[in-house]
Amino acid sequence: MRQLNRLNQFQRLWQPSAGAPQQITVAELAERCFCSDRHVRTLLRQAQDSGWLSWQAQSGRGKRGTLTFHVTPETLRNEMMEQALTLGQQQNALDLAQLAAPELRALLHPFLGGQWLNNTPTLRIPYYRPLEPLHPGFLPGRAEQHLTGQVFSGLTRFHQNTAEPLGDLAHHWEVSADGLRWHFYIRSTLHWHNGDPVDTAQLHRRLEMLLAEPGLRTLFACVQRIEITHAQCLTFTLVKPDFWLAHRLASYCSVLAHPDEPTIGTGPFRLKIFEPELVRLESHNRYHLTHPLLQAIEYWITPQLFEQDLGTSCRHPVQLAIGEAGDLGKLRLVSDSISLGFCYLTLRKSAALTTPQAQKLITLIHRTSLMQTLPLDENLITPSQELLPGWEIPLAEDAESVAFPAELTLIYHLPVELHTMAEQLRQALEKQGCKLTVIFHDAKTWDGCPHLAKADLVMGDRLIGDTPEYTLEQWLRCDPLWPHTLSPAQYAHLQATLDAVQTQKNPESRHAALQNVFHHLMDTAVLTPLFNYQYKISAPPGVNGIRLNARGWFDFTEAWLPASTNT
Numbered sequence: 241m242r243q244l245n246r247l248n249q250f251q252r253l254w255q256p257s258a259g260a261p262q263q264i265t266v267a268e269l270a271e272r273c274f275c276s277d278r279h280v281r282t283l284l285r286q287a288q289d290s291g292w293l294s295w296q297a298q299s300g301r302g303k304r305g306t307l308t309f310h311v312t313p314e315t316l317r318n319e320m321m322e323q324a325l326t327l328g329q330q331q332n333a334l335d336l337a338q339l340a341a342p343e344l345r346a347l348l349h350p351f352l353g354g355q356w357l358n359n360t361p362t363l364r365i366p367y368y369r370p371l372e373p374l375h376p377g378f379l380p381g382r383a384e385q386h387l388t389g390q391v392f393s394g395l396t397r398f399h400q401n402t403a404e405p406l407g408d409l410a411h412h413w414e415v416s417a418d419g420l421r422w423h424f425y426i427r428s429t430l431h432w433h434n435g436d437p438v439d440t441a442q443l444h445r446r447l448e449m450l451l452a453e454p455g456l457r458t459l460f461a462c463v464q465r466i467e468i469t470h471a472q473c474l475t476f477t478l479v480k481p482d483f484w485l486a487h488r489l490a491s492y493c494s495v496l497a498h499p500d501e502p503t504i505g506t507g508p509f510r511l512k513i514f515e516p517e518l519v520r521l522e523s524h525n526r527y528h529l530t531h532p533l534l535q536a537i538e539y540w541i542t543p544q545l546f547e548q549d550l551g552t553s554c555r556h557p558v559q560l561a562i563g564e565a566g567d568l569g570k571l572r573l574v575s576d577s578i579s580l581g582f583c584y585l586t587l588r589k590s591a592a593l594t595t596p597q598a599q600k601l602i603t604l605i606h607r608t609s610l611m612q613t614l615p616l617d618e619n620l621i622t623p624s625q626e627l628l629p630g631w632e633i634p635l636a637e638d639a640e641s642v643a644f645p646a647e648l649t650l651i652y653h654l655p656v657e658l659h660t661m662a663e664q665l666r667q668a669l670e671k672q673g674c675k676l677t678v679i680f681h682d683a684k685t686w687d688g689c690p691h692l693a694k695a696d697l698v699m700g701d702r703l704i705g706d707t708p709e710y711t712l713e714q715w716l717r718c719d720p721l722w723p724h725t726l727s728p729a730q731y732a733h734l735q736a737t738l739d740a741v742q743t744q745k746n747p748e749s750r751h752a753a754l755q756n757v758f759h760h761l762m763d764t765a766v767l768t769p770l771f772n773y774q775y776k777i778s779a780p781p782g783v784n785g786i787r788l789n790a791r792g793w794f795d796f797t798e799a800w801l802p803a804s805t806n807t
Contacts, residue, residue, distance in 0.1 A: 247316060254309055291310060293307060364538045386789075409528075450496075533799070537796050605665075627758055653699075700721070
């Protein structure tokens with residue numbers, strides 16, 4: 241970058257005297273800047289024309305001239321970065337952002353939130369960690385799951401205003417009377433982000449690639465084959481009815497990228513930049529549904545700002561601030577809700593932990609002050625009263641006479657609140673004469689966890705997607721947690737029960753049957769929810785159309801900026 245090179249050369253000139261006037265020769269300056277005498281004269285002339293310094297040369301070879309500085313490198317860097325931000329030159333700004341955290345925070349402040357930049361409505365979101373690649377299949381992070389749905393499309397989709405999936409790449413679908421053949425009719429006007437038209441054969445190839453993924457092969461176990469039965473029709477043939485199929489195809493893990501270019505999709509936004517420091521999305525002008533009003537979304541990945549208190553983007557990852565969170569005079573709470581997702585505890589019954597002992601532990605959690613006294617930030621979590629609305633937690637009536645075992649082992653993964661919960665459990669069980677060994681698995685999922693098989697207790701986080709009942713069915717079917725929590729016979733029975741549930745065509749009957757499955761897991765002390773999160777989004781004035789979704793984010797296609805915010 242030319243500006244950064246000029247800045248670095250200026251800093252080499254400035255540094256030896258820390259900005260004090262210097263008596264120096266051209267040859268010494270050239271040596272300092274690693275260039276020729278001729279080039280350093282050009283640098284001096286350009287810097288003087290820009291008002292950065294003054295150079296008063298003395299006539300005669302080897303004579304010392306006077307170098308006087310008018311700005312500091314820090315001031316100059318700030319000015320350059322501000323200019324790059326104003327012009328929407330994201331990469332130039334990032335190259336220049338080699339500042340300490342407080343300086344970077346101050347510099348970014350005016351450019352966060354909603355801005356009109358070069359007549360382009362842009363929303364900038366500072367974020368506390370780098371984002372993982374948006375690869376096909378299951379993703380652990382809420383932000384990545386949300387982004388996947390903004391960049392890619394599935395055959396079907398979820399929408400906040402409807403309980404059942406809607407058409408997406410498929411305009412509509414038909415199901416045979418026996419539930420074994422599903423015909424998805426593909427829209428004829430689809431385009432990839434690179435401008436190429438979508439061919440049904442490309443979607444077929446990508447679906448075959450997805451079904452080769454081990455996790456998705458489990459999810460779509462009933463799919464026998466997928467065929468192109470018409471130029472605009474994909475037909476799924478099943479070995480047994482699965483009336484969750486449209487839900488499975490609408491899930492973030494089943495969205496369809498280009499079969500040869502995995503970063504290219506058909507969603508409302510295309511990936512323009514995906515770097516550790518910056519992710520930029522730009523609107524897809526040939527999107528097949530309602531076009532977004534925002535033309536660009538930017539994630540500014542600045543973890544150094546959040547090392548102390550999660551800084552500008554998040555007081556906590558579930559509580560986003562679009563803009564500078566410290567500027568409480570401008571930010572306003574625009575949406576909040578209690579998450580349907582929850583942190584949970586599962587209990588593996590064995591000789592080490594019997595069902596009565598497990599039921600007593602669940603009662604200890606929910607009927608004492610343990611949950612209410614967690615030393616966490618106020619208004620961050622709320623103790624769970626039910627698994628989902630209407631799915632109450634059954635509790636044993638009399639467990640006082642039951643003694644806890646002498647030792648138990650707990651393993652847990654992120655989020656960080658489970659550190660606190662694990663310590664609370666350890667202390668509570670210690671008072672009951674039970675030594676709790678605690679193991680932390682530093683990840684967001686149980687994939688590849690070597691200690692899961694020997695744990696008596698397991699704690700984790702269950703994100704809930706757009707349709708809560710389906711998300712919980714997918715959890716039981718695909719998560720590696722359950723084969724370790726249940727005995728082989730119990731796990732086989734669970735999967736057979738889920739197979740029976742999915743054959744029920746009526747959504748209400750299917751949901752009721754699934755509720756019975758979870759009620760049994762809770763009643764037999766296999767599972768209990770612990771707490772839910774309080775999702776919050778704050779934004780400065782002028783950022784409109786923000787409504788929390790099930791993952792604690794908001795649909796970027798609904799957000800908009802009025803023209804009056806033009807700066």
